[in-house]
Amino acid sequence: MRVLVIGSGAREHALVLALSRDPAVTALACAPGNAGVAGHAEIAGVDVADAAAVAALAQEWKADLVVVGPEQPLVAGAADAVRAAGIPCFGPSKQAACIEGSKAFAKDVMNSAGVPTAHSEIVDNPARLDAALARFGPTWVVKDDGLAAGKGVVVTRDSATARAHAMTLLDGGHPVLLESFLDGPEVSLFCLTDGTTVVPLLPAQDFKRVGDGDNGPNTGGMGAYSPLPWAADDLVDDIVTRCVQPVVDELAARGTPFTGLLYAGLALTSDGPEVIEFNCRFGDPETQSVLTLLRTPLAGLLLAVATGRLAEHPPLEWEDGYAVTVVIAAEGYPGRPRTGDVITGTEAEGVLHAATRRREDGAVVSTGGRVLSVVGTGADLAAAREAAYERVSTVHLTGSHHRTDIALRAAAGEVAAPSAN
Known part of the structure; x- marks a missing residue:
């Protein structure tokens, strides 16, 4: 199977790594990719916001499956254009991607489906x-x-x-x-769906604020961990039943079925899970943790979603243990980031590139705000944290910053869902 991944961040690096482990994948490309992805896949140039260009690249490269990573091309209709070219595509249509592209649309869908939300x-x-x-x-x-x-x-x-x-x-x-503000710990749940069947992945928790202790402005995400040692055994099933399946059914009833990855961001309140937002793609940085633990071959799984055969796919298999992701950000982020600085220590296992390029002299330099995601795994959350931060210490980027408390409270047993009313 020839698989083309669209995007250039650490999420796409994680997707490429997981796809490269699938023995069914005979060729792998990423567009536009980054310096880290280049070690695992062919790199192609494309304007991800140009749906026609994405489809043309898929045809030219003779892709058997296209996996669209970021929200921008999905909201622009890239999946529609690829499917119109006769190529299976993992990602929702432009209309269905409005679940992320318009929060007003998402609220209307949730209210119609009876989904608990703010x-x-x-x-x-x-x-x-x-x-x-x-x-x-x-x-x-x-x-x-x-x-x-x-x-x-x-x-x-x-x-x-x-x-x-x-x-x-x-x-x-x-x-x-x-x-209205929803209190309680937040949960990210990624769900694969072919428009009918819903298959959840491991739950995760991300850290949106830039500073330790959840201080400072919101960012695209400064770290994540998965799974959740403090979550109830039935949490995932409860979220799928109360929040995700009703939205999938509602979109299908409207004639705009959602196929791809439906990401539910939730708060666990005393009344149960309530949806903060839905996204139309894998979340970053949670993907880096979740896919690290996935044992099931990814290409066949995503193809089953893209071709409407998810119900036929065997149950997912996962590695034991936990994964922690720490984001290394450039000086100035989440404001205007400093770019063009040389980064060292990027070749180590578990270091995923987000905003990098390789200069002609071979040096890897920063090109954006969230530069790298560093992933550690362990038998428990404390061990995974230790592995992640040990790897962070080997990376050098002038002026960079990262949170030092990713998964700290959870590892110490200080996170719990509120008791039901």
């Missing part, structure tokens, strides 16, 4: 903002209605900060989504 309100006019803000709080959740790479959200107890963020979005022509 109360929300869309504001598209500054004149309505103050009255709307008064209906929320004292913790305000203010989101960009569209794609914002994980950085369009502000959660704050300060009303002035909430208003300032909302005005910035509105002044930029972006509608604002206000939500």
